Amino acid sequence: MIKVSVMYPNGPDAHFDEAYYRDRHMPMVKELMGDYCKYYTVDRALAAGTPETNAPYIAMGHLFCESVDAFQAGFGPHTKQIMGDIPNYTNQKPIIQISEVLVG
């Protein structure tokens, strides 16, 4: 299983519409990808326990797929539509990481 983490950097001017992301963007991605996306998760930054701690990412979404090939087959044909939706919920440019899930 692989995990595609889409991480939106935090910062003083960062904004992120988590309701739009959770209720519209990510369900759209799942619908477009179909079974190529097994499931997904969504996190949003919490203020950490100590004042000096600053969350590096305002929000993150993670897509779980059987393989990199499956991800590319599911995401590739819809890249333009999916990326084009980003300005509807944030002014941040996401950082992407593809990982292998060692413990899931």
Next chain:
Amino acid sequence: MIKVSVMYPNGPDAHFDEAYYRDRHMPMVKELMGDYCKYYTVDRALAAGTPETNAPYIAMGHLFCESVDAFQAGFGPHTKQIMGDIPNYTNQKPIIQISEVLVG
């Protein structure tokens, strides 16, 4: 539910013993935290599909807890032991993010 993400930066000199992390470090953390840690996951960076892509983190571990208070109650008393184990598997200093799980 909250998620404590422990992210180890990648880099030309980064090393990470994923077998030690998966088989010794993370089981130790879970045992020390007991029920304060509901479960955990472990990812390691994959070379992404395109040569110009570079994974920002060589590995990540995620602890899932009921609340920040539960995390602090479970982790706090063992911080020294847990942090002291880091040099046994990596030369990298982790970045921590505490998130709320919106979709789990």
